[in-house]
Amino acid sequence: SQKIEQNSEALNIQEGKTATLTCNYTNYSPAYLQWYRQDPGRGPVFLLLIRENEKEKRKERLKVTFDTTLKQSLFHITASQPADSATYLCALDWDSGYALNFGKGTSLLVTP
Amino acid sequence: NAGVTQTPKFQVLKTGQSMTLQCAQDMNHEYMSWYRQDPGMGLRLIHYSVGAGITDQGEVPNGYNVSRSTTEDFPLRLLSAAPSQTSVYFCASSYSGTYKDAYFGPGTRLTVL
Numbered sequence: 583s584q585k586i587e588q589n590s591e592a593l594n595i596q597e598g599k600t601a602t603l604t605c606n607y608t609n610y611s612p613a614y615l616q617w618y619r620q621d622p623g624r625g626p627v628f629l630l631l632i633r634e635n636e637k638e639k640r641k642e643r644l645k646v647t648f649d650t651t652l653k654q655s656l657f658h659i660t661a662s663q664p665a666d667s668a669t670y671l672c673a674l675d676w677d678s679g680y681a682l683n684f685g686k687g688t689s690l691l692v693t694p
Numbered sequence: 695n696a697g698v699t700q701t702p703k704f705q706v707l708k709t710g711q712s713m714t715l716q717c718a719q720d721m722n723h724e725y726m727s728w729y730r731q732d733p734g735m736g737l738r739l740i741h742y743s744v745g746a747g748i749t750d751q752g753e754v755p756n757g758y759n760v761s762r763s764t765t766e767d768f769p770l771r772l773l774s775a776a777p778s779q780t781s782v783y784f785c786a787s788s789y790s791g792t793y794k795d796a797y798f799g800p801g802t803r804l805t806v807l
Contacts, residue, residue, distance in 0.1 A: 614794065616794065616795060616796075618796075623801075624800060624801070625698075625784050625786075625798030625799055625800055625801050626737070626784070626796075626798050627798070628795040628796060628797070631794065631795055671736070671737070673796075675794065676739055676742070676752065677742075677750070679794050680725055680727075680742055680744050680750070681725065681727040681739050681742035681752060681786075682727070682739070682786070682794075682796055683739065683753075684729075684736050684737040684738075685736060686734070686735065686736035687736060
């Protein structure tokens with residue numbers, strides 16, 4: 583069965599450092615991969631989408647890499663801030679992209 | 695645009711009661727879906743729709759019904775609520791084009807006693 587794995591342990595880092603979150607998947611040949619942010623009590627918010635033919639994508643302080651050989655995506659937040667503290671979710675397509683299949687998310691805590 | 699709206703925000707039901715969770719979007723998105731989120735389980739897909747009149751099951755469809763009579767609305771029905779359906783429910787919508795990013799509603803927190 584298709585599986586998406588994210589580190590279940592919370593990631594604690596100091597303000598200003600780079601946070602790196604990992605998403606691994608099995609039994610998928612995804613055309614793209616997405617990252618979302620979720621704050622407590624709120625719905626997920628889309629951050630970035632990277633396609634299978636893209637190795638890297640950037641948006642402001644965010645960078646995503648996609649290695650289809652390793653079946654892995656890395657999500658980086660550079661110069662992290664306490665406001666970046668949230669849960670970050672990795673998502674792949676469900677049934678040819680009609681919906682999404684999510685990993686369980688990784689909680690990030692950035693301390694001053 | 696209001697985006698994706700969900701009502702109610704909170705609901706408490708007794709076992710065996712029925713109710714409908716409402717979801718509406720004003721972005722003319724063709725794709726809509728329902729997820730439930732439980733601690734330690736992440737977001738799991740319940741049902742989804744690719745357009746008016748077309749629905750399909752996701753990972754955890756048992757105990758839930760959906761219909762899609764208009765592009766805007768995608769209600770989720772619990773016919774006989776069970777304590778195992780206590781969860782936070784999110785509705786999402788997206789375009790059918792090459793950008794698959796989804797827009798989520800604020801969620802409904804449901805407790806079944």
